[in-house]
Amino acid sequence: MLEPPLSSWVLVLLCKLIGVRVVAGVDTTAVTLAYISYELVKHPELFKTLQEELAKYTDVDSFKSTELEQLPMLNAVIKETLRMWPPVAPFARLVPLQGTTLGGYHIPGNVHSLNSLIAGTYRP
Numbered sequence: 708m709l710e711p712p713l714s715s716w717v718l719v720l721l722c723k724l725i726g727v728r729v730v731a732g733v734d735t736t737a738v739t740l741a742y743i744s745y746e747l748v749k750h751p752e753l754f755k756t757l758q759e760e761l762a763k764y765t766d767v768d769s770f771k772s773t774e775l776e777q778l779p780m781l782n783a784v785i786k787e788t789l790r791m792w793p794p795v796a797p798f799a800r801l802v803p804l805q806g807t808t809l810g811g812y813h814i815p816g817n818v819h820s821l822n823s824l825i826a827g828t829y830r831p
């Protein structure tokens with residue numbers, strides 16, 4: 708089989724890198740915003756409280772991100788939505804060679820473990 712020229716490999720690599728970043732940054736945020744909207748429609752009383760908290764911010768120049776970090780309702784809505792609907796629900800890790808203990812269970816080293824965020828953020 709013919710090897711593609713180096714420039715083709717560079718192009719493929721760049722596409723992969725950009726693709727991963729787009730999915731990591733855009734998809735997660737879009738899914739989270741969709742679930743925030745869903746939960747707020749289901750809980751109009753919380754929506755109203757959030758609206759009141761945000762009422763003084765009229766456009767993007769009217770707030771600093773450090774200020775938004777201090778808003779209790781906004782942060783509660785974001786954190787609770789991420790807990791209930793984590794957009795990256797399963798994630799994989801390679802266990803270190805010496806193995807580890809998770810929830811009282813021994814996991815042998817050098818194996819791939821697939822972890823569920825939902826299992827950790829809901830009561831069994």
Ligand code: HEM
Pocket residue numbers: 728731732733735736739793794795798799
């Ligand atoms: C609600 C929004 C987001 C959530 C829930 C989220 C979740 C995650 C999680 C769970 C990981 C770890 C994955 C793993 O190691 O198995 C991760 C990694 C990463 N995320 Fe996000 N993410 C979000 C937004 C973003 C945004 C906006 C960006 C970029 C602008 C971004 C870029 C990345 C990158 C580059 C990594 C890999 C970091 C590394 O391994 O060194 N994420 N994200």
